[in-house]
Amino acid sequence: MHGWTGQRLKVYLTEGKIVKEPLPDELRLNYLGGRGVISRTLLDELKPGVDPLGPDNIFMVAAGPLNGTAAPCTSRWTVTAKSAITGGLSDGNGGGDFATELKFAGYDQIIFYGRSPRPVYLWISNDQVELRDASHLCGKTTKETNDHLAKELEDTETRVLCIGPAGENLVRLAKVFSNSTRAGGKGGIGAVMGSKNLKAVAVRGTGSVRIANPTAFLTAAKRAYEKLTDSPFLQMFRQQGTMHLIRHHANTYALPTKNLQEGYFEGWENLTWEAFAPKYQVKNKACSACPVACSHYYRVKDGPYATHGESNEYGTTYPFGSKCGIDNMAALLKINTICDMLGLDTHATGGTVSFAMECWQRGLLTAKDTDNLDLSWGNADAVIELLPKIAYRQGFGGLLADGSFLASKQIRGSDVCLRTVKGMEVSALFLGPRQNIVAGLGYATASRGADHLRGGVLLNSYGMPRLQEVLGSREAALRLMKEPRSTEGKGVLLSLDQDFSALMDSLEICCHVTGELRQGLNPDELAELFSSCTGVDMSGDDLMKVGERICNVEKLINLRAGMGRKADTLPRIFFEEKETPRGATGMSEAKFQGMLDDFYRFRGWDEGGVPTREKLEELGLLDTVGGFKITDPSE
Amino acid sequence: MQLIEVQAGNCTGCRLCEMACSLVHEGECSTARSRIRVFRDEEFGNNLISVCLHCADPCCVESCLYGALNRDSATGLVGVDTRLCIGCGDCIVACPLSILDKDRATVLKCDLCGGDPECVKVCFSGALVLKDLDPGSPARKSLRDKTSQHLQQMQGTGKPGSRATSSL
Structure with missing residues (x-):
């Protein structure tokens, strides 16, 4: 069979042992790759009742048969583990080009068992795979980790999947990041990776993905590009990315506002792509093999919120914007960069911060509880101060670091402010009049x-x-x-x-x-x-x-x-x-x-x-x- | 003559050009076996595109001791005779815009797909455009020099890791 590399890695972190084995055909044919293959592996291999942040949890990352090919938009990688939030399945996928590189190195799936006695990273260069000391990477942000590994491995094309300080500190709002800014792993997978003492996976591959029928494949791929580039929706999407949703949701009373208490936010016009692009957009960015390129590099040149980064989206704008009552785009970009660097999930962290803000609104939290932070709706500076406290579990931040569901158990009467399903923060839902129920x-x-x-x-x-x-x-x-x-x-x-x-x-x-x-x-x-x-x-x-x-x-x-x-x-x-x-x-x-x-x-x-x-x-x-x-x- | 104009400023870094190039030339997808390479800048998107510019005064041809590289006087294209190429990499030192395939010990050169390059067809950002260009123009020379310099700087700091492992 082509497409798949046909190999997977089993990494036993406790023993420091690595085993290479074929990816079973049964998994390929019945579950394809990525999310399917690792969900089935989790069902087969995870023992019931294990502690999500203990050594018996299993952390996996996988690519699919189409990664690393000309098939459009096949850039995603999936990470899976038992969730540190729900206790059930947790997975998430992210873009960039980590999955592409993993395929070129020759692997479809990596399974991590146990817990390393010391911080390590997994280094993969084609056939060579080893666990290396990562003590020098501890405490480093996602970007620093990427830069450091590229330098250390003397190869700027090394692709890195890593956690930031939040994951290392077992913050349940932490995700896993590739290319510094592409995040995946809602449900605390960043914390699971941290609990295994695994800081990063660095991969470099110079192999290829074999194609069964190159001519038919290229024809199918080209037909797909044509459909995608002709689509009026995707033409708009290419320009604005997911940020177009702010306007749409504001117009239809479906913009999650003030911890979902309302569906309309006064300052929404400051959160739109139109408010973002002329001032802060640098250029478009594509993930691997994507003809759409919906993401943007951004830069806030000066002022208190000077920053630069990538991937300003609906999913980074509304969680701290309308949901926390902030209508300052520059501040939101700064917040996005901070979340990316610290390795925090914007959806869940925004959900947790807005939960705390509603507690403040109802008088359930006061300055005494919050280390004197004023959590009034719209206080961007307080949020900027709070984020590192969450990632490093300092003071009041430590209370929020396990997510709103666990935090509410320690704030009397706060369950009315909870907006969670199975313990996980509701990301972008407000059941507005036009929202399909x-x-x-x-x-x-x-x-x-x-x-x-x-x-x-x-x-x-x-x-x-x-x-x-x-x-x-x-x-x-x-x-x-x-x-x-x-x-x-x-x-x-x-x-x-x-x-x-x-x-x-x-x-x-x-x-x-x-x-x-x-x-x-x-x-x-x-x-x-x-x-x-x-x-x-x-x-x-x-x-x-x-x-x-x-x-x-x-x-x-x-x-x-x-x-x-x-x-x-x-x-x-x-x-x-x-x-x-x-x-x-x-x-x-x-x-x-x-x-x-x-x-x-x-x-x-x-x-x-x-x-x-x-x-x-x-x-x-x-x-x-x-x-x-x-x-x-x-x- | 019809050549690829490179506008790296427009490049979004999707690397479909690499996928399409390796697919039509090798029947498989591989960035390492693509005649065109994109090096992404994750911070600001200042991506670098490296592909043979088919110069009027190709220094790669000059550098080849084995006569494996030649500029076809009829088509104006710089090509490689894989029977003569030993994969020594001298030409890559002279001009890093081509690709050295270490596994097969040969250099990979853009052949413009016979005049209708696939990479251009799958570029949706406007970074690669097929145009009538003078291969000897100052703009072309300056593009070569700038890209070479940038590539040499990158390769100076980096080559693929080579430490052996006993784990497997």
Whole structure:
């Protein structure tokens, strides 16, 4: 088989031993790569009940069969571990070109077991792999780590996946970073990596990715570029990136504001791409193999917020912007740079800081508790002061370093300020009048906790071709999206959406270039790229089946961690239906539970959200049942 | 003659040019076997593009002791005869814009894909454009000098790691 390198590394950190072995065909054919392969590995190898930050947790990173090829936007890498936030599955993917380099070095997957007795980094140069001392890298920011390793290894093309000080200090808001600024690993994977005393993975590869049918592959790739560059959505996206969402959400009363208490932020115009570009944008930046290039380098030349960095996005602007009430773009850019350098997740950290700000608003926290920081909405300077305190666990920062869910246990009465699902901060959801309520269902059922990338949110068009098939017509399929507040058919919509999301993450293709409504790639087009690259003949439907299998595997991981139906829910604030001048917001809990039933039914899961025997048999997953008893732990 | 104009300022660093080049020339994707190389600057995006400019006075040809490099008088293109090339790398020292394939001991040179280069077709940022250009123009010379200098500086500080490991 082509596409895959066919090799993986098992790194036993406690013993300092490295084993190279073939990537089993069973994993390739049933789980493709990336998210699929490592989710299945986690189900197989993780012992139940282990401490996420203990030596028995497993940390993995993987690429997919299309990484390192000309297939568009296949730059993503996925990291997985047992979550330090939810206790269940945690994974995340990031861009840049780490995955590309990993493939050229000759590996699809790296599994880390145990805990190193001293700080180390894994050095990979083609066939040569070794664990090296990293004590000189301790305490270094993500950028310093990158620069230092490039110099030390005497190769500017070395690609580094690392954690910042936050991960080293086991801060549960920490992510894993490649190219200094591309982050992945919501749910505290940065802390898991830190708990293993693993500071970085530095990789350099000069090999190649073999292509089964080069001519057909290049033709398919070119057709895909053409579709993407012709798409009006992606033309806008190329210019603005995800920042276009600020305007859209402000206009539709869906901008998460002041810890999700409101859907409209007065200062939103200062947060838009139009406010950003003329003053601070340097140029566009692409991840590996991407014809879109949605990201931007930025620079704030002078003033109190002078900084420079990369990747100012919706996901870095709203968490500290509207959500914390800050309307100063320069300050937000500074905050983004600080988060990147310290290795903090902007979504979860923004969620935690805005939680603290709501506590302050309600008088649950005072200056006495916060080391004299004034946490009034919009106080950017306080946030800038607070971030390093979180990353280094100093004073009040130490309280927030484990995320809002654990912090709320120590702040009396603060659970009303919590906006978490399975303990994880709700990232970008406000159920505005035009927001499809399937998004709420998506957040509640996403396998890694409150999440916008697992289906149901801005992407609810992933499964369009199949959705049409299931519902009989394109009109019926489109109706599900055009009637945002109706519960009809939302279970089907979300199931297919989640399957497609799992498929995409397993091929490690970027979520922004897929989905029919965004004129992106559909499962059939992905199948064409996949088949001509690997030589394995699979149709779009076959690939969607793989997506479904992955979603079921992840559900099994979470069930084993004790997360059944009761965990598939939303913070109370979403169940408060309110009339606003812009229309109704929120949804009733009855509506939500009805949709959840519908979703479980379509999934082939029982009322407790447990996959039925028939479903597991259909997906070839019966072998996974032996290890543990399938019952809904919440019943 | 029709040549690739390089506007590195526009480059977003996606490296599709490398993927397409290696795919059409080698039937596989590999940045190390691409005739065109992009070196990314992560901090400000000042990316560097390295590809043979098919100079009117090619110093790589002059530097080759084995007569493996030649400028075709009909097409004006500088090419390599892989039967004669031993992969010594002298030409890369003279001008670092071509690629040395260490595994196969040969130098890799852009052949403009016979006049319709794939890298240009997959460049969506406007960094690579096919244009009528004079290969001997001062602008072209200055591009060569600047890129060479930049590359030599980079390669001076860096070559792939070579320490052996006993772990595997």
